[in-house]
Amino acid sequence: MIKMKNVIVIGAGAAGMSAASRAKRLNPSLEVTVLERSNWASFAFCGIPYYVGNIVNGLNDLVFYPPEEFKKRGIDLRFNKEVTEIDVDRKVLRFTDIKTGKEEKMSWDKLVIATGARSKAEKFWPEIKKANNVFYIKHLDSAEAIRNYAKAIGEGKKVVLVGSGYVGLELVENLARLGLKVTIIEAMDQILPKAIDRDLAELVEQELKSKGVNIIKGTPVESFEINGKKAIKVKTPVGYVEGDMFVIGVGIEPNNELAKMAKLSIGNSGGILVDEKTLTSNEDVYAAGDVTEHKDLITKQFIWRPFAQIANKMGHVAGSNIGGMESVFMGSLGTSALKIFDLIVARTGLSKAEASNMGFDAIDASLKSGVKAHYIPGGEKRINIKVVADKKTGKLLGAQAIGPSESVFWRINVIASLLTRNSTVWDLFNSDLGYQPTLNPVWDPLIIASRLLMRTLGEKPI
């Protein structure tokens, strides 16, 4: 067993608690301490919209494991502890108890930085600090605040969502469920600009509009107009938009202050650069989750992807390496998904435009297809799917899909697993997907997509 004693994990989110649990489990002789600034550990950030919409009743339902569970695992989990200083040469840090103001010092043999991401909302619009009706998601406390405020103002009142990312749109659905009138203001000329192509985004826009949501595109929010303690409208280049409540669903960045203090190598996004073992530029400091950059599996370039499943995996890998079992996280593809009213939206890998920008000779195949056999009830439901490949090599590069079916998500996961294995269009054709008439058509849309791409590439591998 590797000889070492103290492991300190900063941050008790998905990455931090995965790392702490894994390290302690593999090597029970480790003393594992987790320092967390908030009152929450191991909570489901992605569940917040469903808490707001009353789908989830209590905040505790969003906690994967209660603090006692970590105590049982032998992990010293401490809340309200803000780390204020890190000295990587002497391997010591200093932290303050936010409530008591008490300071402590602690030394480590291995450190894990898992400080997550933070909102840039107050940097962009400092005036919102004065308002009590402008929200953005951070910890579970903000979920509580959003839900309470939304319920307090009541049905028919106006909510403005600034931006249109995944979590923001899931909030829209849930705020609408509470009976509020939602307007989305998006700076780019489509919603979900970072996630999907414009033609597919238009289908999401139709769905939102059909559910009574207003959308204002190509319109940045310049400032908030505050009256007393309330924001009453936002200013845009084309005029003002009024609201009773405002939610900022855009602009997060790696929470990298400590990483900077520790002089770790940092990428373009501000995320800590880590290798396959999730080790930073310091050999005794690991980092995992939303505070890091890791490699994209296709482009092999560092990228920032603050997704919960990646944070969990990276935390697990960091914990394994610290606990004495060599483990690797190879990178990610940006596979992500959204449920918005009756639609599922998902993507993985590169869009055609992204692929072209990376130097690929990108081609794509788009189709609209039934999700099951035409003669089965529900067989009339259609999904749109788009698969991107490289014309020179036939290599698959990415896919996007949208439609009223969970299978949208899973078809994208099939492509994701093929992308992970560096596969081609011919591999997709030869993927032996199952067939059952209530579950998919005999020619699954994925296989049809491979056939469409083979029209350009030829049916035999190059």
Place this chain on the structure above:
Amino acid sequence: MIKMKNVIVIGAGAAGMSAASRAKRLNPSLEVTVLERSNWASFAFCGIPYYVGNIVNGLNDLVFYPPEEFKKRGIDLRFNKEVTEIDVDRKVLRFTDIKTGKEEKMSWDKLVIATGARSKAEKFWPEIKKANNVFYIKHLDSAEAIRNYAKAIGEGKKVVLVGSGYVGLELVENLARLGLKVTIIEAMDQILPKAIDRDLAELVEQELKSKGVNIIKGTPVESFEINGKKAIKVKTPVGYVEGDMFVIGVGIEPNNELAKMAKLSIGNSGGILVDEKTLTSNEDVYAAGDVTEHKDLITKQFIWRPFAQIANKMGHVAGSNIGGMESVFMGSLGTSALKIFDLIVARTGLSKAEASNMGFDAIDASLKSGVKAHYIPGGEKRINIKVVADKKTGKLLGAQAIGPSESVFWRINVIASLLTRNSTVWDLFNSDLGYQPTLNPVWDPLIIASRLLMRTLGEKPI
């Protein structure tokens, strides 16, 4: 363009019509004739249970394309034509019109044999020929006969299903839907003996029993007792089982008479051996679908897998090669799925026992997991999943899953795509599957399965 004229396709099922359509599309100068013994072309065999259960109204709903569509495509589709003689040296065949008795001769440049599978029921139990209440599925006419008879005898009457394969169990669900009392008699000591492991099969048995279906296992049907034109009971080693109607859901084989006549190489199952181009041992004769054996992607051995999606793919590949575009079908994994009442069952690749028999040092990981985040409604639903790998190399070998969720099917498809790419347990861990709380848990059961397997193998690739 390749110079040739006559293409004859024998059999108008999935494989035959895919081949004919593809060849004609790629090379419109070809004269493509399809000779079909029945009255049906391009029909959905797998939809028959749903026709029996009134989910599908008309038989024509089970037809993918009507005969006129093939006429429009320039294909000469001829019904009621039985091929009686094949001379591969002179490249000529002889066929009879079943209705008129008229004989014709026709020569080919390329021949496609797509004669499908046939039931062995009358070989096993010749006495059933006399009975008008013993059924097995062949063409759509048999679907009509089963439905009509089931409706005629009416609710509460007893149906005996002999065997418990996929289509048989789907018939059970649909016969139960019509109000009939179903008893399954299975010769092996579990249901679905060729499809899934016993522990998972027990879950299917529980589901069937909860829906009022009787199951008699480990009990072969020795003979049918016939009274006049009706079978009244079956004889088994442990006694008689009475029924008002009998359905045989077991025992099919490649319909290989013509292949034998053509002296083509034939495998152990009786299926025609084809290469990656779907070419038989004769350079001008292709074969596709249920009448063929093709290679298993893992074991590289020839295997017989009469599945519709494979038939369509093989037909497409045969048609492409005939039409002048080189195309390959690499093989299959036996990915298959069943919907039985509220459960989905799916498998791909090898079971642990099959893998051990093939010489692998097989290990497996089994788990029961939520299908979505625990805090989302429906998050309490559990699925069982089992992933098999090779201990020496970490190579994935197969997976099985069962549960009340479509995601069972898709998770198996993710494994299937990884198997197609010859992947390892570490590749599964690193597959960047998406996460959305209404669609899966943040640690997807597939990724947890990889972690369980890595406990034995180590977390870093060997």
